[in-house]
């Protein structure tokens with residue numbers, strides 16, 4: 040089986056590079072004068088994307104064979120799958136609207152998500168009894184497909200905002216748009232920091248009291264924030280500058296806070312560098328490149344993605360989830376945080392649709408809602424898993 | 435009710451904005467959909483007469499108008515959304531550790547914020563009255579707003595004629611004029627090729643497709659309402675049973691909430707863990723974890739039905755129904771009930787055996803006895819004539835200060851206060867014995883009780899469920915999905931063509947996805963000399 044696992048992870052690497060190169064080709068399409076008529080760069084871009092997608096399917100199914108269960112059962116596997124579905128959603132939207140610019144933004148998002156996934160433990164994990172159900176796979180995969188399609192709406196919304204928002208003066212819009220871009224930089228920062236300290240094999244051991252017992256807490260990044268009342272055990276590493284506040288009690292709470300701070304700081308550095316080079320807001324620098332795209336069409340893509348994704352999300356994240364919960368825990372709904380956040384996501388997109396249809400929220404307002412929806416999805420994927428752990432918590 | 439007669443001859447109900455038949459804006463009603471300020475017509479609900487926009491006099495009107503407003507509906511949704519998120523800040527009461535007292539738990543764990551959380555009732559948010567009220571209000575709003583719109587919308591779509599008033603066309607978002615002699619037949623056949631239904635009246639053309647998608651929202655709302663009704667039905671005890679039973683290995687228990695009709699025997703409870711040696715695929719993950727990972731929880735059970743249920747007070751006569759392996763995700767089902775593997779206790783003590791001997795000489799044995807912990811006898815007579823009497827029994831012993839007490843009635847850590855009567859019938863001695871302890875309170879005892887052995891067994895916890903509301907919810911969910919797909923994956927597109935003196939006017943409308951509509955028009959005007967109409971509402975960039 041070992042061989043298959045190696046083949047599988049090599050296929051994942053390969054797909055990553057396909058997407059990366061495809062991004063550059065979509066970048067090349069920006070310079071072409073006309074939209075609509077597909078140039079060479081566009082054809083190569085979409086072909087590479089499809090090649091990457093097929094390769095990643097290869098990763099998925101070889102890993103399935105190796106682990107003998109669908110590889111969506113830990114955070115690494117699920118997040119990777121989500122990235123793959125994002126690419127699939129892009130391919131579908133591409134063939135409806137033939138907009139290269141969507142690829143230019145969607146593929147980097149997918150790349151970030153797959154890289155982010157790889158920061159989590161990658162070994163094949165055993166399934167506890169409640170996870171042994173076909174309904175679980177059906178639920179998780181469909182929910183991921185739904186979320187991925189909804190993510191395309193975010194991508195289009197972001198493009199719309201970069202293209203449309205008045206950059207000549209400072210406003211709430213420019214601030215929040217920069218904030219979204221900064222968040223993307225922070226994700227990148229997290230990946231760079233984790234990889235860098237991982238390569239250095241950085242280790243710092245603490246002993247700290249957790250629930251009345253002294254336990255070992257292991258850091259893989261220098262501790263800016265140490266565990267509350269923790270004692271550093273390792274020699275020759277950085278002393279924490281601060282202790283985590285007392286109310287952060289879980290064994291891993293301080294370590295996660297520390298990782299978060301590293302991500303935000305490195306994001307700030309990356310963003311700062313970008314601002315220094317560009318000498319204006321990042322969105323302002325991107326804006327001229329997007330002027331040739333029809334904002335109406337981008338707006339429609341964003342909405343179309345919601346209208347395709349909403350039913351899939353409902354089916355996967357709510358209906359199939361209920362069927363599974365009924366089988367596994369004999370109650371189809373338990374108000375555990377992950378479930379509640381799926382409901383919140385769903386309510387949010389229902390809210391979006393009603394505003395759009397009945398109250399005429401188009402254009403900028405609609406684009407902001409698409410960004411907000413994606414923020415909720417990411418919150419559910421990351422924060423709820425890592426912070427508010429519920430029954431579903433993989434990690 | 436006042437009726438409004440349009441110049442085309444059609445009689446419209448009071449409150450109509452656009453004539454149902456020809457679409458001519460009805461004078462005096464244009465403020466209703468805000469058509470006065472706008473150069474384009476508001477096509478929502480076809481400008482039909484909605485009750486909520488027409489009457490506002492009585493109390494009923496006011497309530498109706500309140501609930502039929504999408505603004506109100508949207509507010510209800512957003513309030514529910516925010517409220518739901520509040521419930522995830524700290525765990526809900528059902529997820530706090532078993533046995534923890536919520537009164538103190540929240541404050542102990544989360545400080546002042548936790549205390550406030552508890553006092554505001556957020557620890558039980560989702561079953562609180564106000565949260566259920568919110569859901570109920572959404573339900574009411576759904577019903578009223580759907581009825582308010584679906585009836586007039588249906589009327590207007592049925593009554594529409596191909597021949598439209600010229601202002602109707604002119605004030606559509608997609609509109610164009612062509613001054614040429616156009617090929618109408620080619621146009622019609624192009625439209626039909628793209629699956630449009632084409633109707634004609636005096637040379638005016640209406641091409642329509644996907645009208646059924648307009649009913650999508652109403653269908654999905656019906657599904658939601660059914661689902662909510664199903665949730666409401668759970669409050670009827672005959673519809674929904676949620677109970678629980680603990681069964682020790684080897685024992686048979688009546689299944690609660692079945693009126694004594696069903697019994698279940700626990701033959702064996704099995705807990706299996708993953709073995710990193712055997713299961714190579716998970717080796718790495720298992721090695722990284724300090725605790726074993728369970729692979730299976732299983733109860734081998736026998737289900738019985740009582741055959742003499744009608745005889746009150748008689749010993750139950752049981753007939754075997756089935757033998758089941760109940761594992762997580764695979765409940766046992768019988769007679770509308772289901773038994774789910776949901777909890778367990780390993781190694782509960784079932785019996786303890788003691789030896790009585792002289793203090794300081796283990797070979798001078800006065801006798802042995804075994805206490806059955808489920809039904810301890812009070813008195814044990816030994817061969818030597820000695821007698822042991824149980825004075826107190828603590829199934830789950832712990833020291834509360836200097837007072838022995840029992841945490842529960844389950845024999846998890848049994849301990850006893852024994853009176854030992856010597857063979858010659860003298861005064862009894864007091865002896866305190868449990869697992870790993872034997873205390874002589876006076877330190878003057880002549881006899882000592884030693885634990886010789888014990889038996890353990892597992893206990894399984896099975897949830898008992900009967901849920902007749904599930905079909906409701908399933909049907910509700912299904913209808914919701916049908917409706918939402920119907921409304922989302924299809925659009926209602928219409929193209930109108932009107933002959934003019936020197937050519938034609940063409941106009942188009944869709945409820946969503948204008949790009950698709952424009953592409954349809956582009957394809958159907960090929961080889962007809964009709965010019966591509968303009969989108970009069972492009973976002974200017």
Ligand code: HEM
Nearest residue numbers: 389392396397501502503504507572575576579651918921
């Ligand atoms: C959680 C609850 C709700 C869900 C999931 C839901 C879902 C939907 C969906 C999916 C649509 C179709 C939207 C589209 O095609 O773009 C829709 C339309 C609609 N909903 Fe709801 N809805 C909910 C609650 C409500 C409430 C409370 C109201 C009452 C005011 C309402 C009023 C409407 C109306 C009037 C339409 C049709 C809009 C139009 O044709 O202009 N909905 N709903």
